[in-house]
Amino acid sequence: MKRVSIALAAVMMLIITGCSKSEKLVIMHTNDVHGNVIAEHAEDRGGMLRAKVVIDSIRNAEENTMLIDAGDDVQGFLYFTLFGGKVEYTLMDKMGYDIIIPGNHEFDNGVDSLASNYKNIDTEILCANYDFENPYLKERVKPYSIKEFGGKYIAFIGVSCHFEGLVLAKNAAGVKYTNALQITDSIAGALKNSKQADYVIAVTHIGYSSKYDLPNDSAMAVNSRYIDVIIGGHSHTTVKPGNKGKNAPILNNLDGKPVLIGQTGAFGKSMGKITIDLNDLSKLPEYELIPIDSKYDSRIDPELKEWVEPYEKEVQALNSQVIGQTDVAFADINESVLPNFVTDMIYDIASSLTPRKVDFVIGNMGGIRHPMPKGDISAGFIMSMLPFPNCVLVMEINGKDLKEALDVMARRGGDALSRQITVGMKDGKAVNVNLNGKDIDPNKTYLIATIDYLANGGDHMTPLTRGKVIRTSDRLFKFDAVDYIKDITARGEKLMGDSTQRMYYVK
16 A cells, blocks of 8 residues: 655655746646547537647647546447547547546456556556556556646645445456545645645545545545645536535635635536646635537547547447437436336346346446437447446345345435336335335345346445346347347337336435
């Protein structure tokens, strides 16, 4: 584990660059872009090529700039499915990112895949609270970096999220986690007290806040003494300038000093811009969000566009392959229609895996990445809507563990269930369970379907790990889903949604 001491300079690498007399430092930042290279689907927002236009404009106007990403650079669009990260990481290098940190989705294809992607880029990679067994990552990923601007030393510390409930153990093998709150302020204090840094910026992938007792940006801000700015990611929170109360960009630390928190939402729809006064570091930085949309299309870098083109052709080939239609939009991932459609689809797919009757499906909204638009539905859309390397499986589980799993879902505020069951939620517990007219019997064994991510304890579904897997599909869910929709279309049917609230609050 990385240890921090007053003699920090002797044992940890300092990277000090730049020497300028400009009065300000402008930091551009992104988070949770998830590989949105060229904006697609119903909402024409975001896109890495568009963001490059804004980045170049700011760099041309300002003497001192930094470009930083706070994790989850990949997973959510077809580029990662088809090319495994090559497109996103190479683009980030071409865009001139100065610092990136790993998010949880960086590990979706495992540690070795991440190391392979990092080998292809020159961008500096920071993370203070992961220790890697992988030799390349152990050497390449540094805890922090210090840059000099206008005679002031600005430290950047990278910290990332706890893997529990987010990353499968096999995908994070050989990575040891340390509490992000403890290590970040400790490093910041050591750097400031030893006069190595005048100002400290934490670059985090821990979320603005958390439903669980886990480190997050707001907790880091109010429990710190030495952190000046937090550039965050993970929770997809749009921290707007001027917000008061919920998702506020300004929180006071233990000494009453304001700490700025910036986060831009997700999918590169906005880019953050933080301007630091180098002549007076005690002043609160200026903070703004810049929308990334189609107004930049006419100014996209032609060389960058040419480099992306062969990959984009393969993506568009899948996006143009129509496999079904819907008469209405399944508009919101967090509403009931789309999760209901997905879990009902899992039920039908799972029913083909076993001759026994499946009782119901436990799904997750987090596995659905895009709302479904009205009209033609393509194979590419389904594969990017359900991008993760999950498989449908059928498992036996006793009623006691099953009830615990429903309680976990209730503590999260609800999640996705198939049509056979409805569940009330009250005080973080599952109540009024109705499974085909009956409650869950703790002494009975049930046959349920889910995805392997949840069966292995993802989304904190530890109770499911006590079940016995009977059968697993030999293909990824996204491919099963494409064929399922093709079959519906071949029968002359359209995709239909059910708006029933299968998990609902009870007063």
